[in-house]
Amino acid sequence: MSENNLLFTAIIVDDEPSLLNGLKDSINWAQFHIDVIALASNGKDALKLIIENEPDIAIIDIRMPQMSGLEVIQAAKDAQMTTDFIILSGYDDFSYAKSAIRLGAKAYLLKPLNTDEFYNELFRICSKRIRSREADGSKGKLVYSESQNITFLRNIIDGKVLESGSIHQILLASGLxxxxxxxxxxxxxxxxxxxxxxxxxxxxxxxxxxxxxxxxxxxxxxxxxxxxxxxxxxxxxxxxxxxxxxxxxxxxxxxxxxxxxxxxxxxxxxxxxxxxxxxxxxxxxxxxxxxxxxxxICTVPPKITLSDIDYLPLVQAIVKKDLDGIESYCDQFVEKLLYVPMPPPNYVFSLCYAFFHLVENELSSFTKRELPRTADANELYQFRQLSLIRQWMVKSFTELSNYIDSVYGYSKILPAVFSRDDVVENTDDKIIKTAICYISQNIHQQLKVQDIAKQVHLSPSYFAIYFKNKTNVNFRTYLLWKKMEYARLRLMDPDSAINDIAYELGYGDSRSFSRAFKNINGISPSAFQEREGNKAKR
Incomplete structure (x- = not known):
């Protein structure tokens, strides 16, 4: 490109020689019709060059010997220079950026340099100067290359908002x-x-x-x-x-x-x-x-959160290697996610991901050690069919069940989980006494760990750990045991409805309650009620 086509002049200022020369050589200045007329390695020389040459653009660092970049901008402003400044700094400090903009800098860019951002700023400055020259009757026009067009369009859809005036000028130059x-x-x-x-x-x-x-x-x-x-x-x-x-x-x-x-x-x-x-x-x-x-796109808010899900039946099915139970639970779980025919897929993915880790953590608490990773929940996000998500869950929980069964066996994992033998209820610990009392008095409510933790002024996670250390039993296991104790007492009454008991204990349906009851007591609620009723008749 001939000198007559170079519409603008620029200087580059930085105290790092490699960056100074690299910036001069690596940027395609000619496509912006810019002539880099000088380089400087300190603020004092930069100010001298600006006053002597009155460049259109100065690319300048913040911290430099003799004068800082901000001091150079202020001095140039005092000397009534019209140079447009682009700050290029390694300091991600809002106070620097705020000061630079207050002094009139057109941009504050961070090192290492993002070439696309730098090109956009150059084009914006040059476009504005072209408009100013056109108003004075001068000639000159910038032409955007195809690669710059694509960069501009990517910035648009990536949310890098541009001023409407800049968009208009770029469209004129781009040929789009x-x-x-x-x-x-x-x-x-x-x-x-x-x-x-x-x-x-x-x-x-x-x-x-x-x-x-x-x-x-x-x-x-x-x-x-x-x-x-x-x-x-x-x-x-x-x-x-x-x-x-x-x-x-x-x-x-x-x-x-x-x-x-x-x-x-x-x-x-x-x-x-x-x-x-x-x-x-x-x-x-x-x-x-x-x-x-x-x-x-679904606009109906989700109705089910992670805390609403009763996962203990699945944990019990995994521990007992009840493969049919695992498959049945996963079917019901996926069905519950469909609170509308097509809920937000991100909701489905995130809840399945969180649920998988919740079950993993619960099983780890049973085994008292971290389980090896038999499946990676991140795999969920690769699926593009709901049926494949369900298949992955069944497969992953089945593999987890097979591992636990082969390494530990059911009897090793839960030697007395549902027995009172190892549960320490008679304690002088005030926190545990308060918690146990609250559970006993409110077992017919839909209790959650957050409710009990609030009564003893602890966080839910810390309370669960504290409870386990003091009573020798996992809190959720204890709560389940107390629920089943309450259920047995209620079922002694032949007029008690199983559906009502299930709801009182926080189960979403009687099937979930029946599975939990049978896992603990070895008999279904209806059979238990019938048996106790026959005893009463005798």
Missing amino acids: KLADSFCYVLALSYESDLPQSKLDKTIYELNSHFRFERQKFWKYDDHKIIAIFNTSNTTPLQSAMKCLNLITEKDLPMPRIGVGDTVSGLSECSYSYNRALMALTYELYDRDCRIFTYEI
Whole structure:
């Protein structure tokens, strides 16, 4: 590029020689029509160069010998210099950034340098100076390269909000057909990484097909293509359908397409993009569907939390190697997650993940040691079908059950878990006495560890540890034992309804209660009630 095409001048100031020379040599200054006219390694020399040359731009460090970067900016301002300053510093200190902006610095960037951010700031400064020159009748125009266009679009959907004036200037220089007006995002997602040739072919065909629309398709990563469309007579759903039709016609790899909300401008595209990605997660419920619009996203708050789940029947099934019981429990667990036909997939994933670790921790407390990892709960997030999540849970809990059975055996794990022999209830410890008294008086309520811990002014986690140390029994096991004791007393009355007892003890349904009762007492509640009733008749 000839000197006549270099519209701006710049100086670089840093006390690190490697960074100083590296910045000069590694940045493509010519594409911004910038001529780097000088380098300086201290603040005093920098100020001299600024006053003598009046550069358009100065890239300057904060801490330097003789004068700091902030002192240089202040001195240049006092000398009525119009230089635009970009601070490049290794200090992530808000006070520095605040002072720099107050003095008029255009940007505060951290080392190591993010080239995309640096290019954006250069373009913003140069665009503003071009507008100023145009107002004075001067000529000059910046041209954005395709790589800069992609960086600009990525910044838009990643939520790096730009000023509307900057967006307008970049659009003028970029050659993009987009307008800063109502728009929406399409996210084309592939199950695996695509070869670069396939991605390029797909993007070329899509951009060509929609050439009369205000739009842009580009590669986001190896398994995702993103598009921004300005609104037109074609609806977002119709645009997505046209994409699939074209891809089918050209025999290209078939994606799933997420359709985001329509937003009022490009600066809000990150919302539309994230909604498109969220819509895509709903393939969990329909693998045959290829298009997922934002309308599918569930807005009903979840009704079940981790603390609402009675996991002890599953723990008992694992310990006793009751494989049918494990499978039945997992079926019921997944069914409970569906409080609506399609709850938020992130809710399903996160609750399954937390539940798996909860059961692992409970089994560790039984064995009194940390169990080896038989399954990795992170594997859950790779599944795209609800049935596969259920299969993974059954498989993982079965493997855990097989391990416990082969290494410990049921009798070794629970030698007296449901027996009073090892339970220390007669204690002078005030905390334990208060807790046991509260449990006895409120056992017919839906008790949780948080309720008892609150009575003794301890955190739930610390209380559980304290209780175990003082009574020789796990708190949840003790609570279950007391619940079954209460249930036996209630069942002595032939008029007591099993459903009512189950509800009083905090079980969601009578089946869960019946399994727990039979595991502890070796007999179902109905059989126990019938047996005791027959005794009374005799």
